[in-house]
Amino acid sequence: MPQDQHYSFFQSVERSFDKAAAFTKWDKGILEQIKACNAVYQIKFPVRIGETVQVIEAYRVQHSHHKLPCKGGIRFSEEVNQDEVMALASLMTYKCAIVNVPFGGAKGGIKINPRNYTPFQLEAITRRYTAELVKKNFIGPGTDVPAPDYGTGEREMSWILDTYMSLRPGEIDGYGCVTGKPVSQGGVRGRTEATGLGVFYGLRELCNIKEDMDKLGLSTGIEGKRVVVQGMGNVGYHAAKYFHEAGAKVICLIEWDGAIFNENGLNPDEVLQHKKATGSINNFPGATNLNKNTDGLELECEILIPAALENVIDKHNAPNVKAKIIGEAANGPLTPEADEILNKKGVIVVPDMFLNAGGVTVSYFEWLKNLSHVRYGRLGKRFDENMNFHILQTIEDLTGKKVSEKERKFIAHGADEVDLVYSGLEETMHAALHEVRDVMISNPQIHDMRTAAYVCAINKVGAAYEQLGIFP
Numbered sequence: 033m034p035q036d037q038h039y040s041f042f043q044s045v046e047r048s049f050d051k052a053a054a055f056t057k058w059d060k061g062i063l064e065q066i067k068a069c070n071a072v073y074q075i076k077f078p079v080r081i082g083e084t085v086q087v088i089e090a091y092r093v094q095h096s097h098h099k100l101p102c103k104g105g106i107r108f109s110e111e112v113n114q115d116e117v118m119a120l121a122s123l124m125t126y127k128c129a130i131v132n133v134p135f136g137g138a139k140g141g142i143k144i145n146p147r148n149y150t151p152f153q154l155e156a157i158t159r160r161y162t163a164e165l166v167k168k169n170f171i172g173p174g175t176d177v178p179a180p181d182y183g184t185g186e187r188e189m190s191w192i193l194d195t196y197m198s199l200r201p202g203e204i205d206g207y208g209c210v211t212g213k214p215v216s217q218g219g220v221r222g223r224t225e226a227t228g229l230g231v232f233y234g235l236r237e238l239c240n241i242k243e244d245m246d247k248l249g250l251s252t253g254i255e256g257k258r259v260v261v262q263g264m265g266n267v268g269y270h271a272a273k274y275f276h277e278a279g280a281k282v283i284c285l286i287e288w289d290g291a292i293f294n295e296n297g298l299n300p301d302e303v304l305q306h307k308k309a310t311g312s313i314n315n316f317p318g319a320t321n322l323n324k325n326t327d328g329l330e331l332e333c334e335i336l337i338p339a340a341l342e343n344v345i346d347k348h349n350a351p352n353v354k355a356k357i358i359g360e361a362a363n364g365p366l367t368p369e370a371d372e373i374l375n376k377k378g379v380i381v382v383p384d385m386f387l388n389a390g391g392v393t394v395s396y397f398e399w400l401k402n403l404s405h406v407r408y409g410r411l412g413k414r415f416d417e418n419m420n421f422h423i424l425q426t427i428e429d430l431t432g433k434k435v436s437e438k439e440r441k442f443i444a445h446g447a448d449e450v451d452l453v454y455s456g457l458e459e460t461m462h463a464a465l466h467e468v469r470d471v472m473i474s475n476p477q478i479h480d481m482r483t484a485a486y487v488c489a490i491n492k493v494g495a496a497y498e499q500l501g502i503f504p
């Protein structure tokens with residue numbers, strides 16, 4: 033992994049924070065408090081793997097308690113370390129503030145490569161990790177609510193839920209202890225695709241702003257834009273899919289073991305099928321394999337979406353990046369030096385803490401669903417449909433004209449859970465993008481969206497601390 037060694041991930045976050053803090057009114061003490069990680073929990077526990085016992089290293093970091101519960105994913109990766117989890121937990125605080133999700137930030141990590149374990153072994157590790165969190169009160173619907181991240185998904189969230197519920201029987205809101213669960217286990221429809229869809233909504237809204245597109249010499253809209261996506265996991269696949277469906281050309285998809293290119297565009301669904309069938313995206317029919325997977329990052333394109341890991345663009349490859357817009361779907365994909373180089377080149381870098389907030393936004397909807405114990409749309413859907421039919425019927429009677437059966441169904445349709453989740457997500461991403469842009473417009477010295485996003489977040493968290501008061 034390329035990296036500019038002298039900044040750790042957490043230091044990079046602090047650096048961006050400090051740069052933005054200069055544009056805010058908060059005094060040093062408050063800024064230090066906003067920046068600090070409130071609680072860091074490092075765990076080492078034994079798990080039997082085959083014939084041997086392995087000591088597993090894991091973390092949960094609660095960055096900010098200014099709003100509770102804390103919220104943030106759990107990643108399974110060999111790269112996990114305390115600095116990384118602290119950085120990711122901080123980003124969660126700022127992310128929640130930017131999209132107006134009333135949580136503090138947190139993050140968890142288990143230092144393993146999930147590919148080296150069987151599902152049975154992964155289950156044992158996940159359940160033991162959950163038990164360790166329960167022991168120290170680092171999980172619960174009102175304290176700290178994990179979610180999926182790199183290397184984890186619905187399956188792991190089910191194990192977490194089940195372990196929590198068996199250790200805390202009878203807790204009425206227990207289902208809200210973790211989000212990203214399967215729908216059958218209290219999950220919400222639309223959560224799986226939420227981050228990728230949020231990436232799409234955020235970038236599409238940006239591409240619709242004529243002023244910004246004019247600066248890049250681009251036309252407005254998504255159609256025809258060339259898109260490169262790194263990472264065909266949950267976030268990358270869904271982002272690629274929505275861009276493809278909206279008429280963009282997904283010209284390159286990058287994975288850990290290769291990258292494929294087709295100037296006419298790739299269909300992400302077909303590539304995913306190919307990856308499932310062959311174990312790799314390489315050798316996809318009609319596409320060219322690139323020599324090195326990282327070559328994909330340097331292709332001529334309008335939008336580059338890193339959706340895999342952090343620090344993939346650094347001072348060495350940043351000068352070669354030709355994209356006009358970089359959408360940070362992953363957390364921290366640019367080193368601070370890369371960020372500076374790209375900003376100087378006039379690239380619009382849409383920062384992670386705004387752009388990949390779709391996951392936490394829909395997690396918030398899932399948590400609300402768990403606390404309310406009712407599916408979205410259950411109460412209103414049929415009423416809305418009956419009312420819409422009635423209105424339509426009245427209009428038809430008054431005008432003497434009839435709509436087609438297809439239109440009738442479309443107009444009358446009452447919102448299902450997934451419709452409400454998508455609509456809430458779209459609204460959230462649009463509103464947050466404009467909040468961040470407004471900070472830039474009102475502060476002409478701020479030239480990049482990351483600084484503007486931090487200012488936005490710092491102001492909201494600072495205001496919360498001011499209202500909370502600080503213990504004497």
Ligand code: NAD
Nearest residue numbers: 181182183227263264265266267287288340362363388391
């Ligand atoms: P994932 O595990 O589903 O997918 C990651 C993908 O990246 C995998 O397909 C993996 O093979 C690929 N990959 C690994 N190393 C690579 C490399 N060197 N080059 C190219 N591809 C590589 O994880 P995810 O949930 O999609 O998360 C991806 C990123 O998005 C992470 O940075 C995560 O923190 C961030 N994120 C995820 C969510 C979410 O809801 N899942 C929310 C916010 C942010």
